[in-house]
Amino acid sequence: MSRPDPSAPAPQSPDAELPPYETLIDALLAAPHGKPFVTMWRDEDDSETVDFGRFRELVFAQAAFLRSVGVQPQDRVILIMDQGIPLMATFAAAFHLGAAPAILAYPNLKMDPAKYRFGLAGVSANLKARLAVLDEKFPEALLGHVGLEGGAAFVRALNAPPHVSAPPPSHARADQLAFIQHSAGTTGLQKGVGLTHRAVLSHLRRLAPALALSPSDRIYSWLPLYHDMGLIACFMLPLVFHLELVMQSPNDWVMQPSSMLELIDNRRCSLAWVPNFAFQFLARRVRPRDRSFDLSSLRALINCSEPVRASSIDEFRSTYQDCGLASTAVQSCYAMAETVFAATQSDLTRPPTRAWINSEIIRKQHRAEPVSSADPAAVCFVSSGRPIPGVEIRIDTPAGSQGIGEILIRSESMFSGYFNRPDLTALALQDGWYRSGDLGFELDGELYVTGRKKDMIIVAGENIYPQDVEEIVSGHPAIHDGRVVAFGRFDPEAGTEEIVVVAEVNSEEQLAETLRFELEIRNSIMGQLGIAVRRIYLKAPKWVVKSTAGKPARSSTRDKLLLEHDELRPAGGTRNGK
Amino acid sequence: MTDQQRQMADYIMNQLIRRPGILVEETTPLVSSGLIDSLLLVDILQKLEDVTGTRIPAGKVRAADLDTIQLMFATAARVGRPRAR
Structure with a gap:
């Protein structure tokens, strides 16, 4: 990791076979017509596969639709669609037209309408988006709250757009933004990472040799497409290298984790990326009677986007050691959208x-x-x-x-x-x-x-800013405004962090009602951020440690809470992997 | 609540929520209230399969379908299939 000699020639990529595509659309156009591209799997009687030829047709049809609703080159287009082939085709259609699509997370169950309106308005204002595309499942209750800034419109996505005989002309250019990825956080903290076609292609060209990629590789994924791991590794990589992808939605996987291993087995998948928690989740939540998989096709299951823990990897390996898992199958990487x-x-x-x-x-x-x-x-x-x-x-x-x-x-x-x-x-x-x-x-x-170094909390691969949680808790009438600290604590049971909240009530007497307040706070956090907080501690006034500036000191408050609550301290010390 | 529903409620209170004082009734919102996070949905689904003696395809179930005890049993009746012997 020492700094390379700046005068040294750039390392030669061993992958000389990838044609010098200028844009992602060039790569899509060069794909073999009949080769399967995406299989979207929901369950054993609900699965759809499109080959590259059909995917191209869908992209052109979606591009014609986007053009018909006014999308122009260099516009930004927000996509709020469920995980699936229509979302992927609409995404590619937008960059085919020279516009930059940005996928936003789907609204969660019981999303607070006012908060949703606020968040979406903030993102659309920042993007100066021309259009937001919503699919037919987008909750009716939120439709009236799709407020976009600057007069941007929203349209319903076409799941089955009419075939177009001549593809609309592509306006994609190598140095134009291909798309924008968003990080965690609400409006104030949302960061859009814009990437050009050239940057994405250049990166994938250099990543491919490190993965020893071959045309026979088949990728499995449940990762959301608004996350870099899902978007780049499990959509752009197979698109550019013309690989098959077997995909399911994160919700379907989390409710039936065995389905991932069944699909890898049945479809002979060779590559997959998952966050650290998934290794433990797969080891603990797949019932022993369901563990009859053949995982010998898996060349690399790559631990990514959370700190890599030896204990999580070891638990996964020992659970599936009799399933043909290669000794080199579990791997790691360090990745980010930037x-x-x-x-x-x-x-x-x-x-x-x-x-x-x-x-x-x-x-x-x-x-x-x-x-x-x-x-x-x-x-x-x-x-x-x-x-x-x-x-x-x-x-x-x-x-x-x-x-x-x-x-x-x-x-x-x-x-x-x-x-x-x-x-x-x-x-x-x-x-x-x-x-x-x-x-x-x-x-x-x-x-x-x-x-x-940052205070970011990573729960099951999702980045969460503690400030977002603290702001919501502060809004509860029983909580002393501003006397709230949220932080992440590694939960060895789950293999990921859990969110811990500690807050002061306004008066000692209110401590008698902590259960009610806790439930109300959980409800608010779920409604506004879509996340469940496992641990909430309500304390008497003046409990939270303040900095010299009078603000809650997150680190000192965390230490104080850990001292007072045995259940928050890891059993048997803090060692990783022992 | 039926016996089966009571079994589910007890399991959720004692094994998943584990917070004394929180009572789960037939219509208590669990997911939408933040009491249950998404990583626990697999436990609910597996328990529901065991209690009802069915196999429930996850692809036909959304988190909203498991939000209350009442909805869980309605979901099992709607999409549950006989368990293979």
């Missing part, structure tokens, strides 16, 4: 490297000093691999070599800034380096991610 996707990738020919580090030196000196795994102070970290060609990684640390610090990234195909947000761009991009906000260290050229 670098298009994976900045690093583990070596697929061996299991990801593990490093045993002295936990006391981490705490006291912020350095990663390797020790024996038998050392009582040893803590295990799993490598996220080496930078892919064209990506440089630097650890910003005063502690010298092996120091733990913020991970900075520079790449040939990095984003150039957050859409219409120069303020946020200036914070994130400094001297050509992207400040990831994640902490890590480098050892023998491999990257190890240890935590986050």
Whole structure:
């Protein structure tokens, strides 16, 4: 991870066979007509497959429809559609026309209409969107609340658009925005990452050799398409390299996790990406009687988008060791939308490297000093691999070599800034380096991610800003305004973080009603953010620790809560993977 | 509540919510109120299959279909299939 010599020639991509496409549409046009592209699987009697030829027809038909409702080159188009082939075709249709589509998460159950209106208005204002496309399942109750800024219209998506005999002309250009991805957060914190066709193609060209991609690869995915892992690894990658994709919706998978392994088995899938929690979820939530899979086709199941935990990987491996899982099948990478996707990738020919580090030196000196795994102070970290060609990684640390610090990234195909947000761009991009906000260290050229500098909470791969949760809790009439702290706590049972909220009530007497207030607060958070908070602690006035500026100090309040509540402390210490 | 519904309610209160004082009735909203998060839906679905002796295809079920005990049993009756022996 040392800085490459700037005078050295750029690494040569071993993948010389991919034609020099200028745009993603060029790649789609070059795809073999009859080769299956997407299978959308819902259950055993509800599944749809389209080949590349049919997908192209759908893209052209959707493009004709978008053009008929006024979409022009360089417009932004918001897509709020359920996971599936119509969403994918509409997305590609928008960039075919030279517009930049942005997929937003589907409104959750019981979304608060006022909050939804506010959030959508904020995003559309930031994007200066021409149009929002909603599918037929979009909740009727929210229809009247689709408020777009600047006179932008919304239309209902066409699930089966009429065939067009001549495709509308493509206005996609290499250096135009191909699409915009949104990060977590509500209006104030939403960040749109705009990526050009050139950036996406360049990144995928360099990623492919690290994945040893071959035309026979078949990708499985349940990942949402508004997330970089779902969009880039499981839609753009197969589109550009003409691979098959077997997909289901995140909701269907989470209710029946065994379906993922059944599909990998039945369709002989070779590649998949999932966040860390999924490894434990698959190990614990698939009933033993359902575990008769043949997973021998799986070349790489890549742990991505949450800190990689040795314990989660080991649990998955031991649960499915009799299912033909290759010893090298579980892999890791470090990815984010700002670098298009994976900045690093583990070596697929061996299991990801593990490093045993002295936990006391981490705490006291912020350095990663390797020790024996038998050392009582040893803590295990799993490598996220080496930078892919064209990506440089630097650890910003005063502690010298092996120091733990913020991970900075520079790449040939990095984003150039957050859409219409120069303020946020200036914070994130400094001297050509992207400040990831994640902490890590480098050892023998491999990257190890240890935590986050930012306060972001990652629940099952979803990024959540604590400020969004705190604002909602503060709005409850019994809560002392501003005396709220939300933070993430790793839940070893779930293999991911859970959200913990601690808040002060206005008066001691109100503590008698904590159960009622808790239920009301849960209800509000679900209605506004669509997330369930497992732990809410209501405390007497003046309990929350304040900073010298008089604001709640998140870290000190968290420490105080952990001291008071045994159930929040990990059993048997804090070691990872032991 | 029927015996089966009571079994479901007890399971949800004691195994999933695990918060003393919270009572689950036939029409208590569980998902939409934030009491149950999406990662627990698989537990509800599996328990519902066991209690009703059916197989319920997840692809035919939305989170809203499992929001209350009443809705869960209506869903099982609508899409549940005989379990293969």
